[in-house]
Amino acid sequence: MSQPIETDVVIVGAGPVGLFAVFELGLLDLRCHLIDILDRPGGQCAELYPEKPIYDIPGIPEISGQELTDNLLRQIAPFNPEFHYGEMVTALSRRDDGAFDVETDQGKTFNAKVVVIAAGGGSFQPKRPPIPGIEAFEGKSVFYAVRKMEAFRDEDVVIVGGGDSALDWTLNLQKVARSVTLVHRRPEFRAAPDSVNKMWALQEEGKLEFIQGQVTELKGADGLVSGLTVKTSDGEKELTASRMLPFFGLTMKLGPVADWGLNLEQNLIPVDTEKFGTSEPGIFAVGDINTYPGKLKLILSGFHEAALMAQAAKRIVHPDQRVVFQYTTSSTSLQKKLKAA
Amino acid sequence: MHINVIDRQGVHHRLEALEGFRVMEIIRDWGLDIKAECGGACACATCHVHVSPDWMDHLPEIRDDEIESLDLAFDVNHNSRLSCQLIMTEELDGLTVTLAPGTETENRDAA
Numbered sequence: 401m402s403q404p405i406e407t408d409v410v411i412v413g414a415g416p417v418g419l420f421a422v423f424e425l426g427l428l429d430l431r432c433h434l435i436d437i438l439d440r441p442g443g444q445c446a447e448l449y450p451e452k453p454i455y456d457i458p459g460i461p462e463i464s465g466q467e468l469t470d471n472l473l474r475q476i477a478p479f480n481p482e483f484h485y486g487e488m489v490t491a492l493s494r495r496d497d498g499a500f501d502v503e504t505d506q507g508k509t510f511n512a513k514v515v516v517i518a519a520g521g522g523s524f525q526p527k528r529p530p531i532p533g534i535e536a537f538e539g540k541s542v543f544y545a546v547r548k549m550e551a552f553r554d555e556d557v558v559i560v561g562g563g564d565s566a567l568d569w570t571l572n573l574q575k576v577a578r579s580v581t582l583v584h585r586r587p588e589f590r591a592a593p594d595s596v597n598k599m600w601a602l603q604e605e606g607k608l609e610f611i612q613g614q615v616t617e618l619k620g621a622d623g624l625v626s627g628l629t630v631k632t633s634d635g636e637k638e639l640t641a642s643r644m645l646p647f648f649g650l651t652m653k654l655g656p657v658a659d660w661g662l663n664l665e666q667n668l669i670p671v672d673t674e675k676f677g678t679s680e681p682g683i684f685a686v687g688d689i690n691t692y693p694g695k696l697k698l699i700l701s702g703f704h705e706a707a708l709m710a711q712a713a714k715r716i717v718h719p720d721q722r723v724v725f726q727y728t729t730s731s732t733s734l735q736k737k738l739k740a741a
Numbered sequence: 742m743h744i745n746v747i748d749r750q751g752v753h754h755r756l757e758a759l760e761g762f763r764v765m766e767i768i769r770d771w772g773l774d775i776k777a778e779c780g781g782a783c784a785c786a787t788c789h790v791h792v793s794p795d796w797m798d799h800l801p802e803i804r805d806d807e808i809e810s811l812d813l814a815f816d817v818n819h820n821s822r823l824s825c826q827l828i829m830t831e832e833l834d835g836l837t838v839t840l841a842p843g844t845e846t847e848n849r850d851a852a
Contacts, residue, residue, distance in 0.1 A: 449782040521778065522847075530815050530842035562812040585817050590809045614816065649813040651787065652778060654847055667847055697780075 402507060407433045407482075408717045410502045410512040412489050412657075415443020417687030417702030418518035419472040424710035426479030427726075427734055430514070430717055434481055435504060437488045437523040442469035444520055444688075445699075447650060458700055468699075478738050484508060488523050492660040492683075500682065514713045517669060517678070517685040518702070521652030529560070529646050531618050540623030542644045546573070554578045556640050558628060560615055561647030567591040569645060570608060571598055580608040581639060583630055587612055611637065618644070657689070665691055675712035676705045682716055684709045742829065745793075745837040748773055749845050758829045764790070764838065765825040776846050781825040783807055786814040787844050788824045793837035800827060815843040 409425055411418045414436035422432045440446055445454075445465030453462045463471070487504040492515060495501055502510040526544035528534060534542060546552070546569055557577040559570050562584040568591075574580045582599065587610075589596045602608045613632035620626040625644055630637045654667045663670055663679040668691035671677060676684050686709055687702035695701070714723050728734045742758045746768055756771045758764075765788040768775045776787035783806050792800065797820055807826050811817050824838060 444779070448779040448784045452782045452784065527813065527843065585812065586808075590812060648815070649785070651776070651785070 402509070404501070404509040404511045405433060406511050407431050408512065409433070409514045409516055409713060410435065410489075410500070410510050411516045411518055412502075413443060413518040413520055413687070413689075414438070414441040414483060414485070415518060415520050415687065416445055416468060416472055416699050417520075417706055418443070418516070419469070419476055420703050421516055421518060421686060421706040421709065422476040422479055422481045423472075424707045425516075425713060426476065426481075427728070427737065428710055428714040428723070429737075430710070430713060432479070432481045433484065433510060433512075435484045435487050435489050435502075437486065437525075439485045441473060441483065441485075442466065444652075445469050447524055454699070456698065456700065488655065490656050494680070494682075498682065513682070513717045515683045516706075516709065516713070517657065517683065517689055518687045518706075519657060520688045522654040522657060522667070522689070523652065524650040525653045525655070526646070527648040527651045529615065529648060531615060534618060537618060537620065537623050537625055537644070541620065541625040541642060542618070542646070544646065546645065549573065549576055552577050552643055555643045557581070557643045557645065558583060558615070558639060558641040559645045559647070560584070562586070562589045562591065563647060563649070564591045564595065565647040566645075567595040567599055569647075571595060571602070574602060574608050577643075579640075581641070582608065582610045583613055583615055584610070585612065585614050611639070613637065615644070615646075671705075674708065676709040677712060684713065742831070742834040744829070744833070745835070746773060747837075747839040749840050749842070758834075760829055760831070762829045763825050764827040764829060764833075764836070765823075767829065768824060768840070773840075774846055775824075775840060775844050777825065777844075779825075783810050783823060783826055786810045786812075786823060789814040789817070789841040789844055790822055790824045790838035791816075791818060791841055792820045792822050793839075794820055796833075796836050796838075799832055799836070814841065816841055 408430040409432045411434045414434045450466040487506045490505050491503040493501050499513045500515050552573050553576045555577050556579045557573050558581045559566050560583045570582045603610050613630040616631045617629035625641050628641050669685040671685050671690045673692050676686050678685050686705040688697045744756050744758045746754045758767045765777050778787045779785040807823050
């Protein structure tokens with residue numbers, strides 16, 4: 401375990417609300433580290449609908465998820481937040497001094513006086529196909545990502561899906577695997593046209609096989625796949641397979657948040673509407689992951705929650721300081737902070 | 742107006758429907774279990790339904806972005822649609838759909 405990172409605040413989740421929390425906390429001189437399982441900021445805005453217009457951000461008639469994310473990053477830049485992407489917070493515990501130890505699945509640890517959970521619908525994880533018994537094969541012969549190509553050398557690999565991940569790995573693993581079969585429900589792909597052309601060319605040369613259909617059954621024992629059944633338009637096909645890689649995009653799962661000792665209601669974290677505090681003092685929850693009477697899962701609601709949360713967080717980090725509420729339009733000290741970038 | 746929905750447990754629900762609402766919203770707002778993660782942006786395919794075959798001709802034509810998003814769904818058939826792309830009209834009064842695998846929220850998953 402590496403040296404712990406000392407900070408005022410750890411924000412779990414770098415979606416729009418987590419990002420804006422940096423602004424509100426920054427105005428109050430609190431330093432933030434953000435941790436997100438995705439490889440970039442923006443959360444659902446970036447992952448689910450980067451190009452779709454959002455119409456209900458106050459003062460902005462229309463903006464895409466990506467533009468909103470980019471704007472927020474610019475807005476919080478003066479506060480120098482530090483980002484930790486591709487990491488999931490696995491453990492959160494209170495220390496003897498009342499602060500928190502935060503650990504990630506990449507072995508990083510943080511010492512934070514305040515933790516803000518802005519995790520939306522949880523962490524984005526690969527969608528699991530509803531194939532009976534698939535759990536038993538996961539991590540042994542069914543994988544949702546390729547970490548080392550060598551692990552697929554001389555294997556009979558079946559790749560399922562029609563996006564860039566499916567096509568990229570079909571092309572790459574074809575070089576090391578004994579056989580590669582790509583299974584997709586239709587002969588069109590939403591992947592880079594160049595990859596699709598390469599795939600068809602390799603199929604022409606007999607170096608891989610494309611099957612139009614959907615996997616319905618996995619066969620094997622002790623976590624090792626031996627074959628699978630594909631439903632096609634002309635009946636079922638049996639394939640030999642020793643590895644399967646399903647690529648159906650990501651879905652949100654609550655994940656380790658459930659293990660942090662917080663009260664939960666239907667996978668949401670109940671908070672008060674004054675500070676947006678959870679059942680644990682010093683741990684706040686803002687945005688889609690919290691719930692309270694009248695809660696609306698709107699970005700604008702999350703922004704409001706972040707502003708109120710910041711006032712309470714300040715009192716925890718600096719109990720000795722008087723919190724003076726100031727406006728960015730009139731306060732020279734706030735303006736100085738914003739121009740400090 | 743109403744729609745008929747068969748949930749993942751096979752239970753039939755007759756739901757009152759309001760014109761202009763997405764079928765996904767009607768299912769969600771009546772409290773049935775549907776993930777509908779992206780909230781209607783045609784992006785996540787977690788509101789996938791199988792439409793009763795006799796209703797297929799009454800539906801608005803499927804658009805390319807819906808066909809592409811269905812690549813992220815499971816058990817996709819000729820009668821597969823994303824219920825967020827079906828807007829309730831008089832024409833669809835009585836529509837019958839079955840929630841497809843992969844639309845369950847985590848809560849019920851564990852149950």
